[in-house]
Amino acid sequence: MPELPEVETVRTILKSQIVGKTIKDVLIRYGKIIKNVTEQNFVTLLRNERLIDIGRKGKYLIFIFENVIMLSHLRMEGKYLLKSAEPYSKHEHIVFFFSDGIELRYHDTRKFGTMYLFETADPVRIMQLTPLNRVGLEPFDELLTPEYVTSRISKLNRSIKSLLLDQTIISGLGNIYADEVLFLSKIHPATNVKILSKENIKVLIENSRAVLSKAIAYGGTTVRSFKASDEVSGRFQNFLLVHTKDKCPVCNQVISKIRLSGRGTYFCENCQKRLDITNTP
Numbered sequence: 001m002p003e004l005p006e007v008e009t010v011r012t013i014l015k016s017q018i019v020g021k022t023i024k025d026v027l028i029r030y031g032k033i034i035k036n037v038t039e040q041n042f043v044t045l046l047r048n049e050r051l052i053d054i055g056r057k058g059k060y061l062i063f064i065f066e067n068v069i070m071l072s073h074l075r076m077e078g079k080y081l082l083k084s085a086e087p088y089s090k091h092e093h094i095v096f097f098f099s100d101g102i103e104l105r106y107h108d109t110r111k112f113g114t115m116y117l118f119e120t121a122d123p124v125r126i127m128q129l130t131p132l133n134r135v136g137l138e139p140f141d142e143l144l145t146p147e148y149v150t151s152r153i154s155k156l157n158r159s160i161k162s163l164l165l166d167q168t169i170i171s172g173l174g175n176i177y178a179d180e181v182l183f184l185s186k187i188h189p190a191t192n193v194k195i196l197s198k199e200n201i202k203v204l205i206e207n208s209r210a211v212l213s214k215a216i217a218y219g220g221t222t223v224r225s226f227k228a229s230d231e232v233s234g235r236f237q238n239f240l241l242v243h244t245k246d247k248c249p250v251c252n253q254v255i256s257k258i259r260l261s262g263r264g265t266y267f268c269e270n271c272q273k274r275l276d277i278t279n280t281p
């Protein structure tokens with residue numbers, strides 16, 4: 001699943017390739033990806049629109065046109081391919097035809113990806129609307145402080161791993177990076193958030209920033225079918241410390257694997273302290 005660093009990599013690549021281009025037409029081959037407007041409106045509103053910029057909030061790509069904004073969430077397997085006049089694969093669901101003959105194709109083997117279209121070009125206004133209003137603060141946001149996190153978790157009874165995966169509180173950490181952050185923070189993934197100290201949370205925020213910065217610098221992590229684009233593969237998988245590893249790089253003990261929040265979770269029982277164990281996954 002593409003996580004924040006992979007989405008940021010996709011954003012950077014697409015921005016260099018398609019900003020400035022004008023959409024001539026849109027072909028919808030699988031309409032359920034479009035969530036908030038009809039297929040007809042999606043096509044009509046995008047026609048003749050010039051792409052001004054591509055932003056991102058959490059794992060949403062924000063395509064800013066002259067008069068409209070399109071959001072795209074890649075979910076499990078979504079990706080964008082640039083092609084021209086080649087036969088369609090059965091996984092290419094939305095095709096954006098630019099006036100210069102280039103086609104941007106949205107490819108998604110699982111069809112879980114989503115797109116939204118808004119009749120405004122104001123990125124600030126978009127932040128207040130569904131779905132972006134449900135996206136929590138990113139680790140890079142100055143507003144993400146130990147106080148903010150504490151205020152959001154005081155009544156929760158859940159594991160720190162599930163909290164880190166909850167995109168409505170902190171956005172951008174997925175399964176791989178959550179494991180890495182907890183390892184660097186020396187915190188057991190099943191620890192109940194209720195008993196975390198402000199110092200624990202401060203360390204978690206700092207390590208979230210460190211892990212995501214490094215992952216973005218290396219173009220994300222290439223796992224299974226995910227590739228940022230045809231040409232670029234992430235290299236952060238070469239720097240993973242605990243996720244999918246056999247031995248702890250610090251103490252050499254065998255890495256444990258459990259399921260938490262339905263996700264395979266890797267950690268070192270020796271290095272990551274069991275502050276508390278919650279029964280709530």
Ligand SMILES: [Zn+2]
Nearest residue numbers: 248251268271
């Ligand atoms: Zn260890």
